[in-house]
Amino acid sequence: MKNLFLSLIVMMSLSHAFAQNLEQWMTKQEAASWEKLLKNLSPADTKKGAVIASPQRKDPDYFFHWVRDAALVMDVLMTSSRETPNQNLNQKIEDYIQFSLYLQEQATLTDLGEPKYHVDGTSFNGPWGRPQNDSPALRALYLVRHTQFLLDRGVSASKLTHLYRNELPARSLIKRDLEYVAHHWTEAGFDLWEEVKGAHFYTLMVTRQSLLEGAELARRLGDTGAADHYSWQSVLVENRLQDFIQDGHFVTTLDRVEGVHYKDSNLDTCILLAFLHVGNKGAFKISDVRLVRSMQLLEEAFNRVYPLNQRGLKATALGRYPEDTYYGGNPWILTTLAAAEYEYRLAQQTGKFAFLKKGDEYMERVQFHARADGALAEQWDRNSGYHVSADELTWSHASFITAMRERKAALKKVRH
Ligand code: NOJ
Ligand code: NOJ
Numbered sequence: 001m002k003n004l005f006l007s008l009i010v011m012m013s014l015s016h017a018f019a020q021n022l023e024q025w026m027t028k029q030e031a032a033s034w035e036k037l038l039k040n041l042s043p044a045d046t047k048k049g050a051v052i053a054s055p056q057r058k059d060p061d062y063f064f065h066w067v068r069d070a071a072l073v074m075d076v077l078m079t080s081s082r083e084t085p086n087q088n089l090n091q092k093i094e095d096y097i098q099f100s101l102y103l104q105e106q107a108t109l110t111d112l113g114e115p116k117y118h119v120d121g122t123s124f125n126g127p128w129g130r131p132q133n134d135s136p137a138l139r140a141l142y143l144v145r146h147t148q149f150l151l152d153r154g155v156s157a158s159k160l161t162h163l164y165r166n167e168l169p170a171r172s173l174i175k176r177d178l179e180y181v182a183h184h185w186t187e188a189g190f191d192l193w194e195e196v197k198g199a200h201f202y203t204l205m206v207t208r209q210s211l212l213e214g215a216e217l218a219r220r221l222g223d224t225g226a227a228d229h230y231s232w233q234s235v236l237v238e239n240r241l242q243d244f245i246q247d248g249h250f251v252t253t254l255d256r257v258e259g260v261h262y263k264d265s266n267l268d269t270c271i272l273l274a275f276l277h278v279g280n281k282g283a284f285k286i287s288d289v290r291l292v293r294s295m296q297l298l299e300e301a302f303n304r305v306y307p308l309n310q311r312g313l314k315a316t317a318l319g320r321y322p323e324d325t326y327y328g329g330n331p332w333i334l335t336t337l338a339a340a341e342y343e344y345r346l347a348q349q350t351g352k353f354a355f356l357k358k359g360d361e362y363m364e365r366v367q368f369h370a371r372a373d374g375a376l377a378e379q380w381d382r383n384s385g386y387h388v389s390a391d392e393l394t395w396s397h398a399s400f401i402t403a404m405r406e407r408k409a410a411l412k413k414v415r416h
Contacts, residue, residue, distance in 0.1 A: 025367050030404050032374025033397035040394040041092055046119035049099025054390035062390040064116045067135035073398045075142040082149050104176050112136045112180040129190035134203040137210040140177035144213045166223040178214040181207055182233045188257045192270055198256040201244045205274035208237040208283055238283050249293040267298050268321040269335040286345050306331055306382040315361035327389045330379040337399040344406035348413045356414050
């Protein structure tokens with residue numbers, strides 16, 4: 001009895017020590033992620049405002065400005081500058097806006113559906129999976145939110161005409177993207193992983209959101225005709241999204257035209273990314289049971305295919321999709337961090353500690369594979385857990401910061 005009691009005490013203090021250690025590591029990693037993320041904005045040899053996907057220039061060469069990665073990364077800056085005004089961040093946001101206006105002027109192979117550009121802002125015309133229509137939708141969505149914030153703060157619309165202007169053909173940043181998205185969403189395009197051409201849940205989710213929130217901004221700025229058009233298109237996209245509900249979960253791609261053909265499960269962690277990237281006003285709620293089911297199926301599959309999930313840690317390391325072969329097919333850091341963020345959002349909604357705890361288990365997984373210098377690559381080797389593929393992936397660092405933001409919000413809501 002006494003022994004049992006003693007070992008209980010030891011166990012409790014051990015797990016407490018581990019939790020403390022996790023907190024300490026998270027604080028350190030968050031600071032490192034900010035530093036490393038900022039380093040990837042307009043680095044040497046790039047035009048001001050460029051966001052490189054990673055400084056790595058070979059095997060793989062990620063020294064490009066991807067419109068999707070840049071939008072997600074800049075949303076982290078924009079959200080943060082809205083919470084705490086910061087002149088340095090504001091300047092970087094302005095640089096990104098100017099750079100994006102420059103990109104929109106380039107002649108490209110697929111208009112604004114072009115996924116990536118050279119770091120000097122010229123178009124990339126080599127072979128690639130294009131168009132990727134989530135890109136202009138994401139860029140528009142986060143800039144719409146930022147413009148709404150500036151208007152709320154009393155900035156005059158006449159100072160924001162480079163962002164939105166009631167004029168056709170459109171020459172302002174947001175309106176150009178919205179016009180493109182509103183007129184092309186029914187066409188087949190490549191998915192966010194740049195591999196499959198078809199209709200995609202992720203792309204349509206961010207498309208719907210950009211049109212919906214874009215319509216609100218257009219209306220606010222007196223562009224009524226456009227507002228009606230965007231808003232009507234957003235309803236049509238929402239209807240289309242219903243087709244992706246199958247067997248009680250969401251599927252990722254329909255009507256495949258070309259590209260990777262072996263995604264038999266049609267399960268993909270980008271289902272979750274879609275929910276996270278559109279936020280609380282999305283077409284479906286974060287607590288959606290079909291998302292719960294999708295996540296269960298994904299975890300089962302990733303536990304089967306990744307040997308590192310078969311030992312030790314509680315939380316599953318998640319990849320893009322079970323059949324993935326890119327760099328051998330591995331768990332990804334940003335998708336595992338997305339799972340943490342998901343749990344933290346559920347914790348906020350329900351006030352339940354269990355979700356917070358599960359979120360922390362994913363964070364322990366990230367900590368377990370972490371490097372002492374705070375570097376985050378794109379993937380972990382499925383056997384050894386070592387970082388592989390592009391190093392210092394900007395999007396990985398952005399994902400760490402957003403997971404932490406949701407964790408802090410969760411801590412305020414959870415009943416202990
Ligand atoms: C590069 C893409 O960025 C990546 O997502 C894809 O898996 C590989 N090409 C293989 O097609
Ligand atoms: C490959 C990923 O599949 C894609 O989503 C990303 O945009 C690029 N790498 C750049 O990070």
